[in-house]
Amino acid sequence: MSGGYRGLFYGISLLPLLAGTVYALAYSLGLAGIGAPAFTTGYWALVLQSPETWISLLLSLAIALAVVITAVPVALLLVLNYSEVLENPVIRYLLFLPVSVPPLIAAFMGTEWLGAGGMTARAALVATGGVMPSLINNYWHAGIFITLTFMSIPFLTILLWQYSRAEKLSGLAELATSLGATRRQILFRVAIPVLLNRALPQIGLMFVFLFGAYEVPLLLGMQSPRMISVLIAHKFSKFDLADIPHAYALTVLYALVVSIIAWLVSRTNREAA
Amino acid sequence: MNINVENVSVSRSGHQVLNDLSFELQDGHILSVMGKSGCGKTTLLRVIAGLGSADTGTITIGGRDVTGIPPQERRAVYLYQEALLFPHLNVLENLAFGLKIRGENKKSAENKARDMLEQLDLTSHAHKKSEQLSGGQRQRVAFGRALLVSPSVLLLDEPFSNLDSETRMAMQQLYRKMAQERGITTIFVTHDLKEAVIMGSRLSYMEEGKLRVYDDLQTFAADPLTGMQREIGFWQSFDKK
Amino acid sequence: MRKYGVPVFIAVVLILPFLYLPALSVAGTWKYPFLLPASWSPEHWERLFGAHQGFVPVVIHSVLLSGSVALLTTGTGFFLGRLLSGDAGHRQIQAVGYLTYAFSPVIYAYCLQFFFLKTGMSGTVPGVIIVQFLLFFPFSVIYFISHWGRNMKALEELCFTLGASRRDAWILALLPVSAPAIRTAFFQIFVFSWFDFGLTRVIGQGRVSTLSLTVWQYLAEADPHIAAAGSCLLLLPPAILMLINEKNIRFKP
Numbered sequence: 216m217s218g219g220y221r222g223l224f225y226g227i228s229l230l231p232l233l234a235g236t237v238y239a240l241a242y243s244l245g246l247a248g249i250g251a252p253a254f255t256t257g258y259w260a261l262v263l264q265s266p267e268t269w270i271s272l273l274l275s276l277a278i279a280l281a282v283v284i285t286a287v288p289v290a291l292l293l294v295l296n297y298s299e300v301l302e303n304p305v306i307r308y309l310l311f312l313p314v315s316v317p318p319l320i321a322a323f324m325g326t327e328w329l330g331a332g333g334m335t336a337r338a339a340l341v342a343t344g345g346v347m348p349s350l351i352n353n354y355w356h357a358g359i360f361i362t363l364t365f366m367s368i369p370f371l372t373i374l375l376w377q378y379s380r381a382e383k384l385s386g387l388a389e390l391a392t393s394l395g396a397t398r399r400q401i402l403f404r405v406a407i408p409v410l411l412n413r414a415l416p417q418i419g420l421m422f423v424f425l426f427g428a429y430e431v432p433l434l435l436g437m438q439s440p441r442m443i444s445v446l447i448a449h450k451f452s453k454f455d456l457a458d459i460p461h462a463y464a465l466t467v468l469y470a471l472v473v474s475i476i477a478w479l480v481s482r483t484n485r486e487a488a
Numbered sequence: 489m490n491i492n493v494e495n496v497s498v499s500r501s502g503h504q505v506l507n508d509l510s511f512e513l514q515d516g517h518i519l520s521v522m523g524k525s526g527c528g529k530t531t532l533l534r535v536i537a538g539l540g541s542a543d544t545g546t547i548t549i550g551g552r553d554v555t556g557i558p559p560q561e562r563r564a565v566y567l568y569q570e571a572l573l574f575p576h577l578n579v580l581e582n583l584a585f586g587l588k589i590r591g592e593n594k595k596s597a598e599n600k601a602r603d604m605l606e607q608l609d610l611t612s613h614a615h616k617k618s619e620q621l622s623g624g625q626r627q628r629v630a631f632g633r634a635l636l637v638s639p640s641v642l643l644l645d646e647p648f649s650n651l652d653s654e655t656r657m658a659m660q661q662l663y664r665k666m667a668q669e670r671g672i673t674t675i676f677v678t679h680d681l682k683e684a685v686i687m688g689s690r691l692s693y694m695e696e697g698k699l700r701v702y703d704d705l706q707t708f709a710a711d712p713l714t715g716m717q718r719e720i721g722f723w724q725s726f727d728k729k
Numbered sequence: 730m731r732k733y734g735v736p737v738f739i740a741v742v743l744i745l746p747f748l749y750l751p752a753l754s755v756a757g758t759w760k761y762p763f764l765l766p767a768s769w770s771p772e773h774w775e776r777l778f779g780a781h782q783g784f785v786p787v788v789i790h791s792v793l794l795s796g797s798v799a800l801l802t803t804g805t806g807f808f809l810g811r812l813l814s815g816d817a818g819h820r821q822i823q824a825v826g827y828l829t830y831a832f833s834p835v836i837y838a839y840c841l842q843f844f845f846l847k848t849g850m851s852g853t854v855p856g857v858i859i860v861q862f863l864l865f866f867p868f869s870v871i872y873f874i875s876h877w878g879r880n881m882k883a884l885e886e887l888c889f890t891l892g893a894s895r896r897d898a899w900i901l902a903l904l905p906v907s908a909p910a911i912r913t914a915f916f917q918i919f920v921f922s923w924f925d926f927g928l929t930r931v932i933g934q935g936r937v938s939t940l941s942l943t944v945w946q947y948l949a950e951a952d953p954h955i956a957a958a959g960s961c962l963l964l965l966p967p968a969i970l971m972l973i974n975e976k977n978i979r980f981k982p
Binding site: 220221223224225227228229231232234235236238239242289292293296297299300301306308309310311312313314315316317318319320323324326327328332334336337338340341365368369416420423424427428429430434444447448451462466469470473474476477478480481 | 732733735736737739740741743744746747749750753761762763764809812813816818820822823824825826827828829830831832833834835836837839840841842843844863866867870920923924926927931941944945948953956957960963964967968970971972
């Protein structure tokens with residue numbers, strides 16, 4: 216009986232995605248779609264040989280990694296050094312309010328604050344008299360990085376704070392002290408490993424979300440190179456029908472990467488539901 | 489009501505949990521059941537309560553064959569180790585729960601619940617929620633709720649194991665008193681030898697899916713399986729020192 | 730007080746944009762390089778709610794659409810979660826959940842676009858509801874699987890042994906005890922749907938209006954003031970939800 220319900224769950228969850236990916240693969244191989252010629256690997260060859268593909272994938276991975284590498288230590292700093300402060304519900308609400316901001320609005324704020332005429336530039340002009348360059352639509356994708364990091368820090372802080380309470384971190388720290396550990400040892404051998412171990416699946420998921428981010432790079436990124444979601448959407452929305460098979464091939468590539476990362480994340484998760 | 493368990497067998501995942509188990513417990517008696525962890529004590533209680541099914545055998549309560557009858561109709565209340573109180577109800581409402589679902593009117597159910605509160609010495613806690621109570625208080629409410637529905641049988645699965653020794657003793661005394669007053673037939677599972685002897689009017693030991701019920705305390709003590717001799721020997725060794 | 734220094738600083742930095750949006754929405758002229766507007770004016774809000782904007786219908790439409798998605802997804806997740814709670818394959822279920830949860834909504838939409846076009850569901854409200862349901866469904870099921878843990882099962886059995894029928898057990902115990910979890914899931918999924926942009930844009934084909942898409946439109950028209958006003962409305966439900974229920978948030982950039 217339970218197998219039947221599990222099948223229902225897999226059916227609703229996986230079938231659409233599988234069907235969509237299979238269709239995408241078929242289209243990219245010339246087996247489906249308007250005026251489908253016949254089986255061809257030509258589109259795949261173009262996509263795989265195109266620097267645009269790999270730059271986009273690498274860019275997406277790099278930004279996701281950079282955000283995670285920046286946001287995780289900041290969140291750890293807040294949780295480990297200011298856990299008492301985080302008990303204050305007002306501080307907690309203020310700190311965590313940005314979690315309620317959707318990517319579209321975060322991107323909008325990014326344009327208003329990080330652009331050449333944005334609020335940060337105005338503050339810099341008033342403070343230093345100097346002109347700040349635009350951080351959006353720039354080569355280093357600084358605007359995307361800053362906005363995604365600002366979105367990630369509050370979420371990670373809540374997550375790690377909840378885990379620190381669930382794992383009774385203060386008790387573990389006291390125990391380590393009684394066993395002779397120094398503050399530094401407690402930090403690097405107890406607190407950080409316990410929290411990161413527990414949070415690893417969620418951090419992995421966050422990495423995947425960042426990899427596939429859309430609204431923020433759409434508004435704040437350059438025309439080229441684009442992050443992968445933006446590139447795929449761009450190719451789908453072009454009038455040239457020849458771009459559609461490329462878009463589908465990129466979709467399949469994206470699905471492959473996400474599946475691998477999701478599989479790795481599920482393996483790190485020691486807790487069953 | 490007396491309980492009669494005949495040739496009950498239960499296997500789970502290829503493992504024989506209860507093995508052609510038979511015993512009889514007379515009306516109003518308390519049977520203490522001891523045994524190692526995983527020997528099938530909980531399975532026995534659940535099968536009698538109707539929360540799990542036996543592969544073979546019959547269970548009779550008060551002369552009525554209840555095998556295959558749903559738990560709602562057996563009047564065998566099962567109490568967990570963890571006192572399960574409904575988190576959305578206060579103490580008074582928790583106590584009255586069983587009466588209300590039996591169709592008792594609100595006023596009457598509340599009055600009975602208040603009487604029980606007094607007997608449990610919890611009158612001042614009537615409007616508290618479960619998280620505001622201590623472990624012992626929660627366990628008392630769970631008992632009171634079970635007693636209010638006048639069960640034929642009470643099945644207690646290590647109900648005092650999470651309590652400190654003083655609270656535990658108080659609960660043992662409270663339960664014995666209330667069970668005797670009401671003449672409720674009880675099966676009481678415990679790991680604690682002393683508790684088994686205090687609570688039970690009959691003593692038993694479960695091993696390899698079979699239940700060995702002893703005629704009296706002396707027979708129970710004489711059996712090395714029960715560990716009573718070891719316990720006595722331990723305390724006697726202090727005497728010698 | 731010193732210990733409050735860094736967290737308060739970070740909180741202020743994170744909060745500044747929240748103060749900025751309402752300010753932008755009521756700013757008259759706010760030219761570079763001024764840090765404050767030269768004048769204040771409610772005209773952007775007046776324009777937003779003006780009849781020709783059709784904004785109020787869009788907000789109502791968004792509430793109904795997100796409410797429908799939340800109701801459908803929470804309901805199915807609640808009952809299927811219960812049916813799967815005793816299942817031994819939790820790890821596989823969770824792995825599937827991770828996969829669908831991790832997929833970028835806009836790419837998910839492009840994957841399914843063909844099927845929605847073929848069935849005529851593309852560009853329709855039911856189509857958008859269905860595609861959002863498909864995306865959020867695994868989250869709902871996995872959430873409720875953990876809700877229907879051992880304690881809930883024990884509570885149900887307790888009701889039976891106290892003499893409650895299945896119906897009574899549901900009405901008097903299981904549903905009331907599940908109410909907070911149902912509420913959390915409902916509001917969480919409502920917020921996911923409320924925020925959704927890419928998925929709705931692709932499957933909706935521009936014929937399904939939501940608040941997110943309307944705000945995007947104003948951004949595309951380079952009208953930041955009216956976009957700020959719309960954004961304030963977009964932020965309202967989740968900000969309230971955060972006040973009620975901060976411990977149950979999920980990340981979705």
